[in-house]
Amino acid sequence: MTDHILIGGGALAREMLEWFAPQLALSGDRFVGYLDDTGEAMAAFGAPLPWLGAIQDHTPDDRPLAMAIADPGARATLGAALTDRGGRFAxxxxxxxxxxxxxxxxxxxxxxxxxxxxxxxxxxxxxxxxxxxxxxxxxxxxxxxxxxxxxxxxxxxxxxxxxxxxxxxxxxxxxxxxxxxxxxxxxxxxxxxxxxxxxxxxxxxxxx
Amino acid sequence: MTDHILIGGGALAREMLEWFAPQLALSGDRFVGYLDDTGEAMAAFGAPLPWLGAIQDHTPDDRPLAMAIADPGARATLGAALTDRGGRFAxxxxxxxxxxxxxxxxxxxxxxxxxxxxxxxxxxxxxxxxxxxxxxxxxxxxxxxxxxxxxxxxxxxxxxxxxxxxxxxxxxxxxxxxxxxxxxxxxxxxxxxxxxxxxxxxxxxxxx
Amino acid sequence: MTDHILIGGGALAREMLEWFAPQLALSGDRFVGYLDDTGEAMAAFGAPLPWLGAIQDHTPDDRPLAMAIADPGARATLGAALTDRGGRFAxxxxxxxxxxxxxxxxxxxxxxxxxxxxxxxxxxxxxxxxxxxxxxxxxxxxxxxxxxxxxxxxxxxxxxxxxxxxxxxxxxxxxxxxxxxxxxxxxxxxxxxxxxxxxxxxxxxxxx
Missing domain, CATH: 2.160.10.10 (Hexapeptide repeat proteins)
Incomplete structure (x- = not known):
C-alpha cells in the first residue's frame, strides 16, 4: 500500500486524481493529499482530497509525488526543488x-x-x-x-x-x-x- | 428490460444503434425502433431497426428516447416537442x-x-x-x-x-x-x- | 497457429509488431519475421523480429502478409507484386x-x-x-x-x-x-x- 501525494491542487490535480485513483486502488495504493499554497483550490470542489500544506514547506519522505501543474516552467522548478530535497516522482x-x-x-x-x-x-x-x-x-x-x-x-x-x-x-x-x-x-x-x-x-x- | 426509441433514421441513428445496442444489451435493454418522416432511411441499409412512424405523430410513453439528429436546431425543437408531450430522453x-x-x-x-x-x-x-x-x-x-x-x-x-x-x-x-x-x-x-x-x-x- | 510476415522493417513495422502481436497471440498466431532490402532496419533496434530476406525475392506461401510501409505508392506497387505471385494480406x-x-x-x-x-x-x-x-x-x-x-x-x-x-x-x-x-x-x-x-x-x- 503506497500513498501518493499530488503537487498542486488545481484543475490538473482534480483530473489526475480521477484518472489514476481507480488504477492505484487495484494494488491497494491511493492519493493521500495534495500540496498547494492554500487548501482553497480543492475545497471549492468539495475537497475530494485533503490539503497537506505548502509545496515549499514539504519534506519529502518515501511517499511518491505526482506533478499536477501544467505550466512547464513550474513543473521543472518545483520538480527540481522537491527532487533536491530527496523526493521522487511516480x-x-x-x-x-x-x-x-x-x-x-x-x-x-x-x-x-x-x-x-x-x-x-x-x-x-x-x-x-x-x-x-x-x-x-x-x-x-x-x-x-x-x-x-x-x-x-x-x-x-x-x-x-x-x-x-x-x-x-x-x-x-x-x-x-x-x-x-x-x-x-x-x-x-x-x-x-x-x-x-x-x-x-x-x-x-x-x-x- | 427497457425499450429505447431513436429519434431520426439517418446516419447518426445508425451510429447510435451500433454504439449503444451492445451496451444496452448488458442490462437486457434494447432499441426497438426509430421515428422519422418515412421508413426509407434505414430501409436503404437493410433496415437494422423497425420504423415506428413520424416524430410528430409520436405519443411518448415510458420508453426512453434517444436523439439521433446532428443539427442543433432540430435537436432542440424536436426535443422540446417530445418533452412537452411527456417524453424523456436517455x-x-x-x-x-x-x-x-x-x-x-x-x-x-x-x-x-x-x-x-x-x-x-x-x-x-x-x-x-x-x-x-x-x-x-x-x-x-x-x-x-x-x-x-x-x-x-x-x-x-x-x-x-x-x-x-x-x-x-x-x-x-x-x-x-x-x-x-x-x-x-x-x-x-x-x-x-x-x-x-x-x-x-x-x-x-x-x-x- | 498462423505465421504472419511483415512487409517492411522500418518504423511502421515496429509499430505493427507491437500493436498486433499480443492480439495475434490470443489465437496462437504470431509474426515470424519481416521482409526488407536488408536486415539492418530492425537490427538497429535489437532485432525484435528475424529478417527473412528481400521483398522481391519472396515467394509467397500460405503465410499471410502484413503491409508495414506507409507510402501509398509503395503499398500499392509492392502489394500488387506480392498478390500477383499468390500472396494474400491479412x-x-x-x-x-x-x-x-x-x-x-x-x-x-x-x-x-x-x-x-x-x-x-x-x-x-x-x-x-x-x-x-x-x-x-x-x-x-x-x-x-x-x-x-x-x-x-x-x-x-x-x-x-x-x-x-x-x-x-x-x-x-x-x-x-x-x-x-x-x-x-x-x-x-x-x-x-x-x-x-x-x-x-x-x-x-x-x-x-
Missing part, C-alpha cells in the same frame, strides 16, 4: 493510454487516458501527455514538457525541455524544437523552432 | 468514453466512443459529443449542442445552447461562445463568439 | 480500434489502436488507418491509402486510391478526393481535390 500511465514496450518514459512522466507513446520514443522526466496526444515513433520529448489534448508529435520529432504545446498542435516528422518554446493551439510546425520561441498558426510562424 | 455514455465522476451530464446527452468529459464540466441536455471530442475541466456546453469528431473544448470554456462545432474545432481556455453559433471544421477560437455568429479559420474569424 | 484491426459491424474493410487493411470506422463506410484493400483517425459514416477510402494520426474523414467523403493524409488532415462531408492526391498535415479540405494534387492549409489549397 510514473503514471493510464490504463486507457497505449504505451509501447519499446518506449522510454522518464520518472514522473504522466500519460492521460487515450494518450499514445510509439515504439522507440522517449518521454522525459516530469513530462505531461494529455488525452488523445501522441509521442510518435523515434520521437523524443524533453523534461517537464506539457502536451495539451490532441497534440501529435510525429515520427522522429525532437523536443527540448520545458516546451508547451497547446491543444491540437502538431509537428512534422523529424522537426526539432528548442527548450522553453511555446507552440500555440492548432499550430502545424514544419521547420525547426529555436529555444524560447512562441509559435502559432499553420504553418507555424514566430509570434515572439 | 443519457447515453459509451463505455469507451471517459466521463469524470465530477462531470454533470444533462438528460438526453450522448457521449460517443472515445469522447471525454473532464472534472467539473457540464454538458447540457440533448448535447451530442462525438468520437475523440472533449469537454474540458470546468467547461460547460449548453443544451442541444453538437460536437463533431476531434473537437476540443479546453478548460473553462463556456458554450451556449444549440452551438455546432465542425470536425476538429477547438476553443482556447475560458473563451465564451454564444447561443446558436456555428464553428467551422478545424477552427481555433481564441476570443468570445457572439450569438448566431458563423466562425471559421485559425484564428477563427467571422464569416457571417 | 486484415489487422486492433482491439482498441472501433469498427462498425456495418463497415466494409478490404483485405490487407490495417486499423491502429484508437482508429475508427463508422457505419456503412468502406476502407479499401491495403489501406492504413492510424491512431485516432476516423473513416466517417458512408465514407469510402480507396486501396493503399494512408491516413496518418488524428485524420478525420467525415460523413460521405469519397477518397480514391493511393491517397496520403498527413497528421490531423480533415475532409468536409461529402467531398471527393482523386487518386494519388497528397493532403498536408492539418489541412482542412472543403472542396473536391483532383487526382495527384498536393493540398495544404486551411482551407486547403493546391501546392502542386
Amino acid at each position: 510514473r503514471l500511465l493510464h490504463d486507457r493510454a497505449w504505451i509501447s514496450a519499446g518506449a522510454r518514459i522518464g520518472e514522473g512522466a504522466v500519460f492521460a487516458p487515450f494518450a499514445y507513446a510509439a515504439n522507440a520514443s522517449t518521454t522525459g522526466e516530469l513530462a505531461q501527455i494529455n488525452t488523445f496526444s501522441a509521442v510518435g515513433h523515434d520521437a523524443s520529448v524533453g523534461a517537464a514538457c506539457c502536451l495539451s489534448s490532441q497534440v501529435d508529435l510525429t515520427g522522429g520529432v525532437k523536443v527540448g525541455d520545458r516546451v508547451f504545446f497547446g491543444s491540437g498542435a502538431r509537428v512534422l516528422p523529424g522537426v526539432e524544437i528548442g527548450d522553453d518554446a511555446r507552440i500555440g493551439a492548432g499550430s502545424v510546425v514544419v521547420r525547426a523552432v529555436p529555444p524560447r520561441a512562441v509559435m502559432y498558426a499553420q504553418p507555424a510562424r514566430r509570434l515572439s | 443519457r447515453l455514455l459509451h463505455d469507451r468514453a471517459w466521463i469524470s465522476a465530477g462531470a454533470r451530464i444533462g438528460e438526453g446527452a450522448v457521449f460517443a466512443p472515445f469522447a471525454y468529459a473532464a472534472n467539473a464540466s457540464t454538458t447540457g441536455e440533448l448535447a451530442q459529443i462525438n468520437t475523440f471530442s472533449a469537454v474540458g475541466h470546468d467547461a460547460s456546453v449548453g443544451a442541444a449542442c453538437c460536437l463533431s469528431s476531434q473537437v476540443d473544448l479546453t478548460g473553462g470554456v463556456k458554450v451556449g445552447d444549440r452551438v455546432f462545432f465542425g470536425s476538429g474545432a477547438r476553443v482556447l481556455p475560458g473563451v465564451e461562445i454564444g447561443d446558436d453559433a456555428r464553428i467551422g471544421a478545424g477552427s481555433v477560437v481564441v476570443r468570445a463568439v457572439p450569438p448566431r455568429a458563423v466562425m471559421y479559420a485559425q484564428p477563427a474569424r467571422r464569416l457571417s | 486484415r489487422l484491426l486492433h482491439d482498441r480500434a472501433w469498427i462498425s459491424a456495418g463497415a466494409r474493410i478490404g483485405e490487407g487493411a490495417v486499423f491502429a489502436p484508437f482508429a475508427y470506422a463508422a457505419n456503412a463506410s468502406t476502407t479499401g484493400e491495403l489501406a492504413q488507418i492510424n491512431t485516432f483517425s476516423a473513416v466517417g459514416h458512408d465514407a469510402s477510402v480507396g486501396a493503399a491509402c494512408c491516413l496518418s494520426s488524428q485524420v478525420d474523414l467525415t460523413g460521405g467523403v469519397k477518397v480514391g486510391d493511393r491517397v496520403f493524409f498527413g497528421s490531423g488532415a480533415r475532409v468536409l462531408p461529402g467531398v471527393e478526393i482523386g487518386d494519388d492526391a497528397r493532403i498536408g498535415a492539418g489541412s482542412v479540405v472543403v472542396r473536391a481535390v483532383p487526382p495527384r494534387a498536393v493540398m495544404y492549409a486551411q482551407p486547403a489549397r493546391r501546392l502542386s
Whole structure:
C-alpha cells in the first residue's frame, strides 16, 4: 500500500486524481493529499482530497509525488526543488493510454487516458501527455514538457525541455524544437523552432 | 428490460444503434425502433431497426428516447416537442468514453466512443459529443449542442445552447461562445463568439 | 497457429509488431519475421523480429502478409507484386480500434489502436488507418491509402486510391478526393481535390 501525494491542487490535480485513483486502488495504493499554497483550490470542489500544506514547506519522505501543474516552467522548478530535497516522482500511465514496450518514459512522466507513446520514443522526466496526444515513433520529448489534448508529435520529432504545446498542435516528422518554446493551439510546425520561441498558426510562424 | 426509441433514421441513428445496442444489451435493454418522416432511411441499409412512424405523430410513453439528429436546431425543437408531450430522453455514455465522476451530464446527452468529459464540466441536455471530442475541466456546453469528431473544448470554456462545432474545432481556455453559433471544421477560437455568429479559420474569424 | 510476415522493417513495422502481436497471440498466431532490402532496419533496434530476406525475392506461401510501409505508392506497387505471385494480406484491426459491424474493410487493411470506422463506410484493400483517425459514416477510402494520426474523414467523403493524409488532415462531408492526391498535415479540405494534387492549409489549397 503506497500513498501518493499530488503537487498542486488545481484543475490538473482534480483530473489526475480521477484518472489514476481507480488504477492505484487495484494494488491497494491511493492519493493521500495534495500540496498547494492554500487548501482553497480543492475545497471549492468539495475537497475530494485533503490539503497537506505548502509545496515549499514539504519534506519529502518515501511517499511518491505526482506533478499536477501544467505550466512547464513550474513543473521543472518545483520538480527540481522537491527532487533536491530527496523526493521522487511516480510514473503514471493510464490504463486507457497505449504505451509501447519499446518506449522510454522518464520518472514522473504522466500519460492521460487515450494518450499514445510509439515504439522507440522517449518521454522525459516530469513530462505531461494529455488525452488523445501522441509521442510518435523515434520521437523524443524533453523534461517537464506539457502536451495539451490532441497534440501529435510525429515520427522522429525532437523536443527540448520545458516546451508547451497547446491543444491540437502538431509537428512534422523529424522537426526539432528548442527548450522553453511555446507552440500555440492548432499550430502545424514544419521547420525547426529555436529555444524560447512562441509559435502559432499553420504553418507555424514566430509570434515572439 | 427497457425499450429505447431513436429519434431520426439517418446516419447518426445508425451510429447510435451500433454504439449503444451492445451496451444496452448488458442490462437486457434494447432499441426497438426509430421515428422519422418515412421508413426509407434505414430501409436503404437493410433496415437494422423497425420504423415506428413520424416524430410528430409520436405519443411518448415510458420508453426512453434517444436523439439521433446532428443539427442543433432540430435537436432542440424536436426535443422540446417530445418533452412537452411527456417524453424523456436517455443519457447515453459509451463505455469507451471517459466521463469524470465530477462531470454533470444533462438528460438526453450522448457521449460517443472515445469522447471525454473532464472534472467539473457540464454538458447540457440533448448535447451530442462525438468520437475523440472533449469537454474540458470546468467547461460547460449548453443544451442541444453538437460536437463533431476531434473537437476540443479546453478548460473553462463556456458554450451556449444549440452551438455546432465542425470536425476538429477547438476553443482556447475560458473563451465564451454564444447561443446558436456555428464553428467551422478545424477552427481555433481564441476570443468570445457572439450569438448566431458563423466562425471559421485559425484564428477563427467571422464569416457571417 | 498462423505465421504472419511483415512487409517492411522500418518504423511502421515496429509499430505493427507491437500493436498486433499480443492480439495475434490470443489465437496462437504470431509474426515470424519481416521482409526488407536488408536486415539492418530492425537490427538497429535489437532485432525484435528475424529478417527473412528481400521483398522481391519472396515467394509467397500460405503465410499471410502484413503491409508495414506507409507510402501509398509503395503499398500499392509492392502489394500488387506480392498478390500477383499468390500472396494474400491479412486484415489487422486492433482491439482498441472501433469498427462498425456495418463497415466494409478490404483485405490487407490495417486499423491502429484508437482508429475508427463508422457505419456503412468502406476502407479499401491495403489501406492504413492510424491512431485516432476516423473513416466517417458512408465514407469510402480507396486501396493503399494512408491516413496518418488524428485524420478525420467525415460523413460521405469519397477518397480514391493511393491517397496520403498527413497528421490531423480533415475532409468536409461529402467531398471527393482523386487518386494519388497528397493532403498536408492539418489541412482542412472543403472542396473536391483532383487526382495527384498536393493540398495544404486551411482551407486547403493546391501546392502542386
